[in-house]
Structures are given as C-alpha cells and as structure tokens.
Amino acid sequence: MPYVPMSWLAEHVKVPSGTTAEQLAADLVRVGLEEEQIVPPAVTGPVVVGKVLSLVEEEHSNGKSIRYCRVDVGEHNDPPGSGSEDRAPAFPDSRGIVCGAHNFAEGDHVVVALPGAVLPGPFAIAARETYGHTSDGMICSARELGLGEDHAGIIVLEEMLGADAVPAPGTDALALLGLGAEVLEINVTPDRGYCFSMRGVAREYSHSTGAEFTDPALPENLPTAPPTPTADAFGVEVDDAGAPASDLGPGCDRFVTRIVRGIDPTAPSPAWLVRRLVQAGMRPISLAVDITNYVMLDLGQPLHAYDLGAVAAPIVVRRATAGEKLTTLDDAERRLDPEDLLITDSPGGAHGSRVLGLAGVMGGAETEVSDATTDVLLEAAHFDPTTVARTARRHKLPSEAAKRFERGVDTRLQDVAAQRAVDLLVEHGGGTADPAVGDVDNTGDTSAVSPILFDPAEAARLVGVDYPRAQVLAILEQIGCTVEATADRDTTVAADGAATGDPAAGLVSVTPPTWRPDLVGPAYLVEEVARIAGYDEIPSVLPPAPAGHGLTVGQRQRRDVARALAERGLVEVLSYPFVGDVHDRLGLPDGDPRRTMLKLANPIAEDAPYLRTSLLDSLLDTARRNVSRGTSDLAVFEIGLVTHPATVRAGAAPGVHRRPTGDELAALATAVPAQPRHLAGVLAGQRVRDGVGPVTGTGRAADWADALETARTVAATVGVELTVRAGDTAPWHPGRCAELVVDGTVVGHAGELHPRVTAALELPARTAAFELDLDAVLAASPAEPVQVDPVSTFPLAKEDVALVVDAHVPASDVLAAVTEGAGELAEEVRLFDVYTGDQLGADKKSLAFALRLRAVDRTLTAEETAAVRERIVEVAGERSGAVLRG
Template identity: 45%
Template sequence: YGEVTSETKNILIEAAHFDPVSIARTARRHKIPSEASRRFERGVDTQLQPAAAQMAANLLEQFGGAKPSTSPCDVNNTQSRNVIVFKANEVQRVAGLEVDLNRISDILTDIGCSVAGGGNGSFSVLPPTWRPDLNEPCDLVEEIARLIGYDEIPVKVPAVPVTGRTGLTTQQQTRRAIAYELAETGFVESLSYPFVGEEDIKAFRQNVDEVAEVSVRIANPLAGDRPWLRRSVLMTLAGTVRRNLHRGLTDISMYELGHVYFSDPNAPAIPALPGSVRPSNAELAALDAGLPEQPLHVAALLTGHAEETGWLGTHRDVDWSDAVEALQRVGKRIGVKFILEQFKAQDAPSSWHPGRSAQVCVLAEDGSSVNLGVVGELHPHVCEALDLPKHSAAFELDLTELFKNMLMKPVQAKPISTFPPVKQDFAFTAPIELKANELQSAIEKSAGDLLESVELFDVYEGEQLGEGLRSLAYSVTFRANDRTLSGEEMEEVRKKITDAAEVLHATLRV
C-alpha cells in the first residue's frame, strides 16, 4: 500500500542522499523546483542518513510500539571527503592575519575538522561531512578569518610596481566625461538588464522576425518573455522610465551607458577550450572571433516638463530641442562637434518622429561623415505603446564608433580678457533649406579671433518672410584680449559676417 492503515504490519524506512548536481539539473530541466530540490542541490550531510533512519525507528518503537529490524541495510556510495593540505602561512598570505599554529588548530577543530600534523607549519585537515563548502585551503582561511573577526584584518595598501602609462585611458576619460555632463545637466543614470522581448520590439514599431534574426538569443533566459539581448540601449531605458512613471513620477530625465549586441550569422563557431590548461593565443583569437559584436552606446530619454511654472511664465513640455541641447552639451564637454542631418519624412527610422528627428554625425580625419546615432522625439505610436507622455525626446549614440573617429586634440584654454565685451544680434532671412549650423559656422569663420561666443536664440517662419524662407537670429559676443574694440573694428567684422552670409543666400534683416 502507499499509506499506513490499521492493517499495516511492516513499514520500510528509507533515508536517502541525492547527488546535488543531478538534482539541480533535473529541477531546472523539468522546471519543477521544490523545497527538497533546493535543499539537496545546496548540499546535505552525506553521513546523516543512518542516524536519521535510526531516529525514526526509535520514535516508532517508543510511541507506536513498533519493533525495529535487527539487520538494517546501508548502501553508501557517497565519496569520502578529501584531505586538505593546509599551510599555516596561507592565513598571513591571504588574509594578512598573524595567527599561531595552536590557535589555527583549535579553530579548525572547533568547526568539526579533523586536524593532524602542524609540526612543520603544515596541517592535514579533513573537513566534516556537514560542511560541503570546505574544499580548498582558501576556504579554511576564510573560516579562520571569520572566527577571529574581520575587524582584526589589517588595512594595508599593496605596493604595486608601476610600469608604463598609468591612469585612465583616453576612452575611459571620455566615457566618464559624458556621464558627468549628463548628470550635471540633470539626468539620472540607470542600469537596466540588457534583455528584450517581443513586446519591447513591437513597442518601438519594429518587425519582430527581422530583429530576432539579427539578435543574440539567450540559451537560458532569466525571463521567458525576454529571450534576446538588446540592440538598442534606448529600448531597455524606456522600460525603466515607464516603470517610474507608473510609480507616480512625472518629469523624468534618465540616461544609460551600456553595451548592445549584434549577432553575426557568418561568425565561426565558438571552440570548446580545455579548462585544465591555459589557452594559446590562437585559441583565444578563435574564441573572440565567435563572439557577437558588442559596441558601447549611450542613450538618454526625457519626459514631462522641461521648465516648471514660475515667475518667468507657465511650464514648458519637453520636445526635440531639449534632447538636442543635451547632446550638444555632451559634444562641448568632450570636444566633439556633432553634425545634425534631419531625416526626410520617408527615411526616418520607424521608432522616431519623421519630422522631429535627425541623424547625428561627426567628421572623421579624412573628412568623411560618420553616422553615430539619432536625436529627436520618439514616434507618437511609440510613446503611446510605452505609456510615455507626448513629445518625449531622446538620443542614442554609438560611443565605440565615436572613439574610432573623434579627433583627440588637447583642449586649448583661452586667456581671460579684462577688456569689455561687445554684444550684437544678427537676424538673417535665409532659405529654409539652409541649416542653422552652416550659417553659424560662417559667422564663426568671419569673426575670427575676436569671437567669444555665438548662440542661436530665435527661429521664425511666417507669411511676412515669404514662401520658402525663415528667420535665424544669433546673439554674438566679441572681445579682444589686448584692447577695447572700437566702432570701426566692429563695423568691419559685421560686414565680413554679412558678406559670408550672403554667399549662403542669407540676408541681414534690417
């Protein structure tokens, strides 16, 4: 029978021990975790079973009137524990603690170990069966340090010989500068899991089958609904922003620095390397060749109000200009001039607003334009799918590509002038096809060394200007290092700027 009844005469008591590795694999393979599987996969005393079975028999005899068998069967196939050769000086070498031999022997004995030797500073230690975590000399050092007290470990700065260049590399400095600039601008850094699923891909208006074909699939994902590694940091960052919005936050500006993963169907298979010997350089190269491409990206996302209601006026919602401003701040911090090329409506990426997004480029050493990413507003359907406010703005850049092509020049500090500045405003009527940064570059070249700063402060389009025209207004500050600028000098500079603008078919408004 499968149960004890009033007619039961014989009861078989079994106390078993199960292999931890087999239990762990079986529970994961069949997806049936249990209290027993969790207990056995973490290790159970291999010699506890006879005592447990005997205790059960004694209880049945004491309270149930049972008569135990005089010939129990014990099948023990467990492996005996290996003896650890433990040198006492390991405690000093690993933990920095000076402990005498007698105290080491006493501590190991107190935790259940059988200790022999010690005369030459070396012990033969047999760990108890109820401590499966004690397998190596370093495990014994950890136990000794724990029982003596971690607060007794001396704090010493290791003396490491310094050879070659030290400090952060240029790329590390640039990455840190980007993070600092975004944090100082008001963004909060986020660190999200790089896993995405069908819902994330659909929310960004992308085809699931096409994206899955070029994505890295995880063999054993933490969540079954997110089986792929991300191809965009913005995709996982948007999920973080959405969770914060659902928790009651309103005005959120977040950024993340992280890797994306691109699958290469033509990549060679990753070789199985032996674990007992160090791989050769050729084997390591073959291993690297089979790995997916993992460039470093930075993404930022802004939602809610860019400016709150105050004595300066009512609040202003976030739009594409806030993302562009954050991007330009990053470029100024690292000494890179980003070039924005607005997409045509039919060429805009599916996740971005077709009229309020632009491609971010940078000029390489050979003068070619290198695409780094996108800046602007997210598509209204993306905002709706992710429960984001309307006009949510963002940008994402490929920093690995930026590091390859950015011109690393030392920042030249300008001397501080004690002479007064001269500020003038220039309002140009220009063709709508003329980019604002092209006209600004013309102003900078014409002003020469007298230019201190130039800023676009107004863009206007209206019937008064005519069809195909718009007004671009710049605030320009001039200053000389050795003199006060005269009226004649300013007239000459103003004429140079006007002439340069006319070459671009932009005329100065009177």
C-alpha cells in the same frame, strides 16, 4: 533557505531557555550564517483548549447539517449575562459555537480559536450570527491551523495526544501545538550545504556559543543502530561510469535500500512531525512522504519512498538514453538528456524497464506512495553533486533534494538516515521492518575528500591575526577534521598547495569530515580558522594606495559627463538590460538592426528574455513607471551597455574540470557580442516650472531643443564637436529628429518622440529623448589636454545678420556656413530668430544670427566687421542659396 525552529534545534544542541529568534540569529551570524528573516507565528491571538459540554444537531433549510455546541474554554468562558439566548441552563460557564464537522462528541477536548485570533490566510476570528445562533469562536481542524491538509474533521486532542496528556480547558493551545513560536530563516552559502539540515545548524550554533552538541547521525544516538547489509536485500545495480562525451564522472557511489511492510495507509502523520514540516516551510502530504522529508530536514540526507509493489528488482542506476521520457511527481512529462542520471527498475519486471526518477532531483509519478500503499521501499543514496546540479537546472527542478545533493551530502549518512525513517514508519505507521538491508557502497574506507598537507602558520600569514598553533589545530578538530602529525617536517605548503621549502614549521595532515566536501586545500582550512575564531578578531586595515594609480581617462570622462548632466537637472538612473517586445511599441521598422537581440537561456523574467540593443529600450520604461506614479515632470539619463549580437557565432563551452586552453578562450571571446557603452536621456513635462515670488514667470515644457542641447553638453564636456543634421529614425518624430554626427559618423539621435510611441508607453505628449554611442564620442575626444585660449582684453564687436533661404534648408547648414564665413574672429555665432511670412514669399524663411566678434591683439574696426559680414553673406549664398534680408 533553511528554517530553524527553536524547539527542533534544541533537540541537538543545548539552547538556553528564553533564547529569542533575534539572539539565535546573532549567534549564527558569528559563524557566517546570515539571517534572512524572522518568520512570525502563523497563528496569533487567543487559541485555547476547549471541552465540548453539549452539542445539538440541526438541519437547516439549505440542506446543511450543523451542530450548536457549548464548549468550556476555562477562564475564557462568556461572563454572566452575555449570550443568554443561546446559553444552556446546565452549562452556564461556556461559549456557544456553531460547527459543521461531525467527527467529535460530547466530552472531547478540541482546539478553539476565540474572537481576536488570526488563523493562516489570514483569517480573523470574530463572534458572528449564523444559522440562528451567536457563534462565539471556531472549533478548528488541522488545515485551519496550518497543520496539514486534513479539513474533513476537527482536531480531537485525545486522539492526537492521548487521553492522559490532554490539558485542562483554557490552556494555551498555541504553545501546546507549537504554533506560537517565531522561526528563523537563514541564508546558507553554496559551500556549506551541511547547514541545510538541523544537524548542521546545531553544529554551527555549538561552534558559535560553545553549547553542547549531540550529533543525531552517530549510530549510538539512534533508537536503533543501522544493521549490516544482507545478501537477500532488494537488488541494486549501479551501471554508470560517467556521462558520455562529458566531463562528468560516476554519478552514484552509495545506494542504501530498506523495506517496511504492513504500513497502515490511512495512518496520519503525528502532530509534532506535521508541525515541524509546516515550520520548515513544507506541506504535509502523507505519513511515508512526511517522514522522508522530516529526516532530510533533520539530518541533511534526502530520501525517497517507493510503493514496493510497483517496483521490480533490481533497481538500476544509469544514464538516460536518447528519446527517454519521464513524468515526474509534479505531473510534468520531461524529455531526458544523456547526462541525466536515472533510477530505473528491472527490464524483466511486469512493466519492463521503467524510469522511476531523476536521481537526486525528483521521483516519478508511476511509483509514488499512494493512499493504498502498505509496503514501502526506502532509498538513501549519494549522488554526484555536478550531475544533480546540471539535471536540476536543465529541467528547472530546484527540488529540496537537489539543493542538498548539489552542495554535497555526507557520504556516511545514508544508512543512518534510512534507519531513522524505518523507525518512524514502524512507530507511527504500524509497519514491520524487513530484515533485508541493501547497501551498495563504493565510497571507499576513508573520506570522500583527500587529506590536506597543512602548515598551521598559514592562518596567521593569510589572515593577519597571530593565531597560536594550538588554537589552529583545536579549531580544525572542533569542526570535525582529523589532524595527524606528519613525518616530513622539512617542507611547508602555501595556501595554493605549493611547497615553500621552509623547514622551520611542522606540517600536519588534515582530513576533512565527510560532511565537509568543500574543504579541498590549505586556504579553505585557513578560512575555517578565521570563521570559528571570529571575524571580529580580524583588524580592518585600509590598504595603501599605490602611487601612479587612479581612475582611467575613460572613467574620468564618464564621471565628468554624468556630473555635467546632473548640473543640468537630469537624474541618473539604472535600469535592467533585460527587455521583451519593446521594439513593437517603439515603432522600429522590420529589418531594423536593433530588432536583432540576444536571447538569454535562463532569463530572470519570462516576459523579458532579451538583452537590450538600445538604452531607450529600458530607459523609456523607467520613465513610464515614474510618470505612472505621479512624476510628470521628468528628466532622467542612464549610462550603460547595449548588446549587438548580429555578427556573433555560438562557441563551444569548455568543461569545468580543467582550465580552458588559449584557443578555447579565444573562441569564447569571439562568441561574446559587441557591447558598446551608450548614454541616453528622456525629458518630459515642464522643463521650467511655473513660479511666483522670486521665480515669478510662466513655465516651459521640455521639447526637442532640450534633448538636442543636452546631447551637445555631453560632447562639449569631453571636448568633442558635435554636428547636427536632420534625421528620420524611430522612435523619434520624423520631422523633429536630429542626427548627431562626429567626424562624419552618426553617433546618436535626439528629438521629440513619435506620438504613437508616447501613446504606447503612456508618456506625456511631446516627450523628448536622446541617445549617444558614448564610446564613439569618447574615442573622438582629444588625446591630450585641451589648451585654453587666452582671454582677449579687447572690446567685443556685435553684429546681427538675417539671411533668407528656402524653407527646406536646414538651419544647421546655414549656421555652419555663417560660422565658416565669420572665420577666426567669431567668438560666438548663435541663431536667435526664425521668421516666415508673406513679406518673404512662399516657401521662404528668414534666419537671424547674432555674431560676437573679437580679436586677441587689437580692437576691431568698422571696416573689419563689415568685411566679416560680407564674407558671411558670400559663403552662405554659395552653400545654401542664402541672400541678405532687406
């Protein structure tokens, strides 16, 4: 995101003195530039100008040569009586400082960080004993202050500012060097790429406040006006009609070249330029590179500097061919794609035809400016935004140049930016501007964007604010548009560009400025009117809710389910659907369908490139994170989508230059994997906590029964009958896992997690979990509202039945048989006891059921309840071999 130093902004627009970063942020927000953050100064505390009064060279036993200096820091000098063991009699008003650099002399003015200062790092300065002296501060280099990478020597202010401009000792050096100011970082939307420059931000500040704006890109505002092209310019050929087999058109419509000869390769970047680069978040590198970066940040036009001696004319702009490679400035070798637009040099050169760089993205390492470069070739070009955007993403190179080109750069800016860079190289590098000027310009005589037929009344119609016609036209001219009356006053144009046939309003022809390629239709102009006039002028009107609309049945059911689980004490969470190698930790066997996952081409995190196939893939990690932070008693659930890509086949992606056809949309639909909605929950630790007083009692840990009962709650909430049977599915314990069945189809599982899973995920022992295919459960819910059975006023009859079955028989099978035998008189059937012992014999167990019987029209007799009991024993015996316990 762009950084906005106040002092830099004030060069292009009149900013009132005393304006704070907070005030600047508020002003820019009014025109749609949101504050990202206010960056505090990189250096804080007392940092002052000091004059070296004396220095003593000392050699120490470790072989290091140091200097003990007495430095005059004005009002910050040591008070009388302090530091007497180091105080030189001839300099009573000074501070003693130990320094290891040797590039300064007595009488030089330097930058001194006093105790209490904090330098970038952060590195706190304090008085300390070193090399037998008390060092009461630090004499600073450029790197120590964050002003560049030069750590070889101390900043000497006479060399930086000139002898006549050096202030007195004790002067605040932070203000002198521009290090004490806050910097505003703003958030720029993709359609407003011109705000990635100080020129663009200054223009927007002018729109917001009415402050006078001076456009630094106008030739009359330059120290030197751009010269006209010459015939002897460095040759450039654009050999590109668009990428083959692609929707991309020509990739380069303007290419300006300038040459500066005789540059001092050792010349440092001026302090003001380094300071601005640092404030803008960029690292100073060398004079030529720093100047190109500075001009880009100031005007918005990316530049590139080549070592002239390493480039053979002519430069050729073309698309890549199969098999070509390039080592970019970041020392990474990249395999190029036929859609990549390249900068290459002449095939007849000493090195043959070479790829010099990815156009608009990053240059190559072979022709970069080095410490030995004396002659520089400057490139200022205009590249196709779509081409640059695709190349930057393909090679994962979001460079500063690419950020600007992909959003659209002013097509009239290239010669201005090149001239500005030439002036700076001549001034600070000692070079000479070559009279040869190249400018291959295929942008045409007018703006890159076409004129728009516009009805000023559209602003009031779309926004709902009564904007006068004069105000609308004035705002369009204010943002740089050319507004002209049209001869045709019999047709108006709606926001979508369609003619309305209303002869009442007059149309105007609006030509957007070259720095606003995003203005491509009437609705875009209306948005500008609303933005500049003020979003706060737009009334907040709540639209009326149309009758007959509301939540769908599925939405209401999902909310009912979430509410029911919250009432049971579970907390809803939301986890990212991106996972890594979680299935190994969950113990899923090889060949399990859940191991087949969809891999993302550009994942947010390299260690989580897949889409989950089960909610527990991500929910268990959420539980682990909470447990690791001290929440050992846990009950969470999530409702979300999972992805099952097993039957998916990749489909061809249509271009973005037109609307896809029906067949293309159908093909894309078949390439979308199945994404059912699941519900899962995890319960760990105590389900019922220990308590005293009103809640005195012993707590109870969560177990498989809680997970099973929670799943039953989900089904019961939507009126679905859930059948439970034994299961064996990872990540659950094979002996404590239940299959959840609806209408004969397994829709989920519940139970206790396998011990190896809890250990791998660092969860409490015996953690329980469940997962349901919520879409399948909701599909089985009644289509019509369930009629509530009338409440019987007749008394309840209670019966208990204990049945003995083989130990391996599932209790759920016996429960189903008991329920069937009880018939319609059964109001409730509940298993309340399981017993095993010597009295029953080996491999036997006793299951005790509590029956609650009631008729709707009579009081049950003893004979009727006895008959129910007999039917239960009969049916249970037939189904599961159960016998009545004696």
